[in-house]
Every structure is written in structure tokens, then in C-alpha cells.
Amino acid sequence: MLQIRGINAVSIVAPSDQSFPMTKVAACLEEDPGITHLCFVHCETTTGVVNPLRPMVELATRHGVRTIIDAMSSFGAVEISAREVPFDVLVTSSNKCIEGPPGVSFVVASLETLDSKTSETNSFVLDVRDQWRNFEQTGEWRSTPPTHVVQACAKALEELAIEGVVRRGERYASVRDAVIRATGPYASPLLDPRDRSPVCLALTARDVVRTQEDLDALYAHLVEYNLYIYTKLHLPTRSFRIGCMGCIDPMWIRLLGIAFEDFFQLHSMNPEATRAAV
Known part of the structure; x- marks a missing residue:
């Protein structure tokens, strides 16, 4: 937008998994x-x-x-x-x-x-x-x-x-932490705790979710449970995102843990199943 409007701009590039230096x-x-x-x-x-x-x-x-x-x-x-x-x-x-x-x-x-x-x-x-x-x-x-x-x-x-801004942030953070616990056996948070926001969580599961095709298989599996996450894999970090905003029912998080268990137990034993599921 700045270029179109003829405004000179300097960009500072930093790693996407770290707060700005x-x-x-x-x-x-x-x-x-x-x-x-x-x-x-x-x-x-x-x-x-x-x-x-x-x-x-x-x-x-x-x-x-x-x-x-x-x-x-x-x-x-x-x-x-x-x-x-x-x-x-x-x-x-x-x-x-x-x-x-x-x-x-x-x-x-x-x-x-x-x-x-x-x-x-x-x-x-x-x-x-x-x-x-x-x-x-x-x-x-x-x-x-x-x-x-x-x-x-x-x-x-x-x-x-x-509700208040602080309490809303705490509510989102509690959702984030519950998602970490539910998915913990199969995926790891990308960011250090000090850098994590309460609004969304980036996870990595590099042994199973390595490509966009792998994430497509996970996404399709979650849809069967009526669960939806962001569809694109962040290739530089091989991470995928789960949102923590809004009115999240704790039952959805428990269901997410079950869905992850079903998917990762199958695909960790048989990596080819990921491609077959797409």
C-alpha cells in the first residue's frame, strides 16, 4: 500500500517465532x-x-x-x-x-x-x-x-x-493453556511462554505434520469432529495455528484432544496414511 501511494518505507525483517528485536x-x-x-x-x-x-x-x-x-x-x-x-x-x-x-x-x-x-x-x-x-x-x-x-x-x-480486557485476556489464555494440555502428547507450542499471545497458539508436530499435505490430512480429520483450525501450514517454522478467541466450550477442547490422539496414533505408526487420507 505504501509503495502504491509513493511513500518511502524501510522494512525490518525478523524471525516470525520471536518477538521483535x-x-x-x-x-x-x-x-x-x-x-x-x-x-x-x-x-x-x-x-x-x-x-x-x-x-x-x-x-x-x-x-x-x-x-x-x-x-x-x-x-x-x-x-x-x-x-x-x-x-x-x-x-x-x-x-x-x-x-x-x-x-x-x-x-x-x-x-x-x-x-x-x-x-x-x-x-x-x-x-x-x-x-x-x-x-x-x-x-x-x-x-x-x-x-x-x-x-x-x-x-x-x-x-x-x-468482562474487562484483563479478564478476557485471562479467559483466552486459559483456553490456550488447555489446548496445550490437550494436544501436548502429540504437538508442541512453537513459542516460548514469554512470547505467546492469548489469542492464538502455534503448534509443531514435525514428525507427522511436515508439509501442507500433512496439515490437509489433519484438517480433514478434525472436520469429522466438527472442529476447524486455520488451514495453512507456516512453512518456515512448520507450524499450524489454533485460535483461542471467542466463546470456547471446554468440551470442544476435550474433543480436540481425542481427535489429535486418533490422528497422531495412526499417522505416527504409518506416515503413509497421511497422504492416503488426503
């Missing part, structure tokens, strides 16, 4: 004083790793760089305080941890940022400032709003306010 970010900011914004993902759903929010924002602030946080998969379950961590812009969505339907993306930003004197954008959809001004002036959307999605999102936010 602060030394790399610091070196990049020191080497290039022309950098004006630091954009990063708070929770990476590829493997479930959580990146250090406060240290990243503090580092950027020391260099006079504004921060843009992608909190799509953390907002609502991982505590984020704009008072304690003064980021500039945070972007999230009505689904994921808010537990609403997809369809509404929103921005949390200071009035100073929204009312800054930067040049106008050449995008209607991404012009957050214009939408904010329209809300302030008319109380309305600039175009036909997704009314049903907005109402559902409002209800989801009410339920989040009742």
Missing part, C-alpha cells in the same frame, strides 16, 4: 534520521507472538518518531493504555478480540494527530481525518453505514466493558 529497530532509527513513523504489529497471528509495545513506543518517542500500532489481534484482550503508553495512532477492528462481526475498522488517535497540518490524503476510504471531521460536524458517516454491523459491534463493546 529492539536492537534492530534502534539501529534503523539511528541510521536513518529521515524516518518519521514507526509502524508495527502488536500481536502477530502468524505464530501468535506478542511484540513489545511500551519499549517500541518509548524508543520511537526518543527519536522523535510517531508510532502507528496494528492492534487488530490484541485490542480487547491485551491491555493497552494510551495514558501509560502514549502512542500516536492505533488501528483495530470490530472482530477478533472485541468479538463482534467483521466490517468496522477504527482508529484510536490523539486530537493533536487528527488535527495536524499534514497534507490531505488522496484516498477516500483511508481518510480518517475527514471521517472524524464529518462525525464531529454532522454525527453521521460520509456514506451509507453498515448499520447491523455497527449495532452488533456496540453490543460486543458493552460485553467487553462488563
Whole structure:
């Protein structure tokens, strides 16, 4: 998107199974004083790793760089305080941890940022400032709003306010830990405990699930139990993901353990059965 819009950007590459290395970010900011914004993902759903929010924002602030946080998969379950961590812009969505339907993306930003004197954008959809001004002036959307999605999102936010962000994160974490226990004899968590998010869990079973074809066989097996996981194998780490968000019935986790036992006992004894099952 940045390239299409003619915005110069520098990418920092890091291993997907580790939280972002602060030394790399610091070196990049020191080497290039022309950098004006630091954009990063708070929770990476590829493997479930959580990146250090406060240290990243503090580092950027020391260099006079504004921060843009992608909190799509953390907002609502991982505590984020704009008072304690003064980021500039945070972007999230009505689904994921808010537990609403997809369809509404929103921005949390200071009035100073929204009312800054930067040049106008050449995008209607991404012009957050214009939408904010329209809300302030008319109380309305600039175009036909997704009314049903907005109402559902409002209800989801009410339920989040009742449960609380900390408790929701603890609920997701308890689901994650229960999944680890249920699948433990057959698959191992990819990440160290300190890097794991509560929203999803990356597992590895390299003796059995080595290729996309192997994961396809596991996926088809789980469907027979009316259980569904993400369908793609992360090839660099040979890991697959199980989501921990939402209202998860403990019975589903027990059933997952049974399904894993059936699958892995068969395929660990007969690796060719994986290909035959596809």
C-alpha cells in the first residue's frame, strides 16, 4: 500500500517465532534520521507472538518518531493504555478480540494527530481525518453505514466493558493453556511462554505434520469432529495455528484432544496414511 501511494518505507525483517528485536529497530532509527513513523504489529497471528509495545513506543518517542500500532489481534484482550503508553495512532477492528462481526475498522488517535497540518490524503476510504471531521460536524458517516454491523459491534463493546480486557485476556489464555494440555502428547507450542499471545497458539508436530499435505490430512480429520483450525501450514517454522478467541466450550477442547490422539496414533505408526487420507 505504501509503495502504491509513493511513500518511502524501510522494512525490518525478523524471525516470525520471536518477538521483535529492539536492537534492530534502534539501529534503523539511528541510521536513518529521515524516518518519521514507526509502524508495527502488536500481536502477530502468524505464530501468535506478542511484540513489545511500551519499549517500541518509548524508543520511537526518543527519536522523535510517531508510532502507528496494528492492534487488530490484541485490542480487547491485551491491555493497552494510551495514558501509560502514549502512542500516536492505533488501528483495530470490530472482530477478533472485541468479538463482534467483521466490517468496522477504527482508529484510536490523539486530537493533536487528527488535527495536524499534514497534507490531505488522496484516498477516500483511508481518510480518517475527514471521517472524524464529518462525525464531529454532522454525527453521521460520509456514506451509507453498515448499520447491523455497527449495532452488533456496540453490543460486543458493552460485553467487553462488563468482562474487562484483563479478564478476557485471562479467559483466552486459559483456553490456550488447555489446548496445550490437550494436544501436548502429540504437538508442541512453537513459542516460548514469554512470547505467546492469548489469542492464538502455534503448534509443531514435525514428525507427522511436515508439509501442507500433512496439515490437509489433519484438517480433514478434525472436520469429522466438527472442529476447524486455520488451514495453512507456516512453512518456515512448520507450524499450524489454533485460535483461542471467542466463546470456547471446554468440551470442544476435550474433543480436540481425542481427535489429535486418533490422528497422531495412526499417522505416527504409518506416515503413509497421511497422504492416503488426503
